[in-house]
Amino acid sequence: MTDKTSDALEDAQPGAGKRRIPVLVLLPLVVFAALAGLFLFQLTLGTDPSQIPSALIGKPVPETELPPVDSLVDNGAPVPGFSRADLLGKVSVVNVFASWCAPCRQEHPLLEELALRDGFQMVGINYKDKAENARRFLGSLGNPYELVGADDNGRTAIDWGVYGVPETFIVDAEGTIRYKFIGPLARESYENTFLPELEKVLADPRGS
Numbered sequence: 151m152t153d154k155t156s157d158a159l160e161d162a163q164p165g166a167g168k169r170r171i172p173v174l175v176l177l178p179l180v181v182f183a184a185l186a187g188l189f190l191f192q193l194t195l196g197t198d199p200s201q202i203p204s205a206l207i208g209k210p211v212p213e214t215e216l217p218p219v220d221s222l223v224d225n226g227a228p229v230p231g232f233s234r235a236d237l238l239g240k241v242s243v244v245n246v247f248a249s250w251c252a253p254c255r256q257e258h259p260l261l262e263e264l265a266l267r268d269g270f271q272m273v274g275i276n277y278k279d280k281a282e283n284a285r286r287f288l289g290s291l292g293n294p295y296e297l298v299g300a301d302d303n304g305r306t307a308i309d310w311g312v313y314g315v316p317e318t319f320i321v322d323a324e325g326t327i328r329y330k331f332i333g334p335l336a337r338e339s340y341e342n343t344f345l346p347e348l349e350k351v352l353a354d355p356r357g358s
Contacts, residue, residue, distance in 0.1 A: 205311060206327045211237055211244075211319075212309035216299025220281035224293045232273055232297040237325050241270035241355050243348065244319040245295070246307055248277045249287035251315045253334035258291045260340045265294035269352050274298040277307050277315050320348055323355040 206212075211234055218231035237244070245261060247254040265272050274295035276284045281300065288298075301307055310319070313332055320329040329347040331339070 207330060209327060211321055211325050211327055212306070214299070214306055214309070216275065216301055216306055219276050219279075219284045219298050219300045222281070222285050222288065222293075222298060229293065229295065229298050231299040234325060236297060237273070237321050238323065240323055241348075241351055242273050242319075242321040243270055244273045244275060244310075244321055246275045246277050246301075246310070246312050246315050246317045247287075248279045248315050249283040250279065251277075254316045255287075255291065257316055257334035257336070258294075260335045260337070261294040262292050264340075270348070271296050275301050275306060275310075277301050277312070278304045318344070320351050322351050322357050324357055326357055328357065 213234055214237075215233045216231045218229055222229045243264065247258075261272070272295045274297070276298055278301065279287075284298075284300075288295075299306070307315075311330075316334050318331045318335065319327055322328050328351045329344075331344055331347075335344055
C-alpha cells in the first residue's frame with residue numbers, strides 16, 4: 151500500500167483529523183456543575199447558604215492577642231484590644247468587620263441595636279484596616295464594641311476560620327465557639343436566626 155493510499159484511508163475514517171478534548175479540560179466544568187447543583191439543592195431545602203458549617207464550632211477560641219486600634223476612643227476613654235482571656239467568664243459576641251467592607255456598613259445598625267441588650271459583651275476584630283479609617287467608620291456609625299482588636303495582617307481571622315467579612319461569632323463563658331454567622335446580618339436573619347442562637351447560649355453560658 152502506498153503512502154498516498156494510506157493517507158487517503160486515514161482521512162476516510164470517522165473523526166479523522168479531529169482533536170479529542172482532554173478529560174482534564176472538562177473537569178472544572180464538572181466540578182462547577184456539581185457545586186451549582188449543591189447550592190440549588192440547599193436553596194430548595196430552605197437552607198441558608200450563609201450558614202456554612204465551621205470546624206471551630208464546639209471548640210475553644212484560638213489563642214488571640216490583638217492590640218487596640220490606634221487612638222480609638224469611646225466617650226473619651228480608650229477602647230482596648232483583647233486576648234483570649236478577655237473572652238472567658240462571660241458570653242461574647244465577636245464581630246469581624248472592616249471600614250472598606252460595604253456589607254459591614256449595612257449590618258452595623260443591627261450591631262448597634264444588639265449592643266443595647268444585656269448579658270454579654272460585644273467584641274470587634276478590625277480586619278486588615280487602617281486605624282484612621284476604622285476610627286472614622288466607628289465615629290460616623292457608632293461603636294457597639296466594648297473591645298476592638300486590630301488584626302492588621304489578617305492572621306487572627308485565619309486562626310478563627312473566617313471566610314470573609316463580616317462574620318459574627320457567639321462565644322460562651324468557657325471560651326467555646328458556640329455559633330458562627332457568615333455574611334452580613336439582615337433584619338430577618340438577625341431576629342429569626344441570630345438572636346435565638348444567642349438566647350440559647352445565654353441560657354446555658356457554660357455549655358453544661
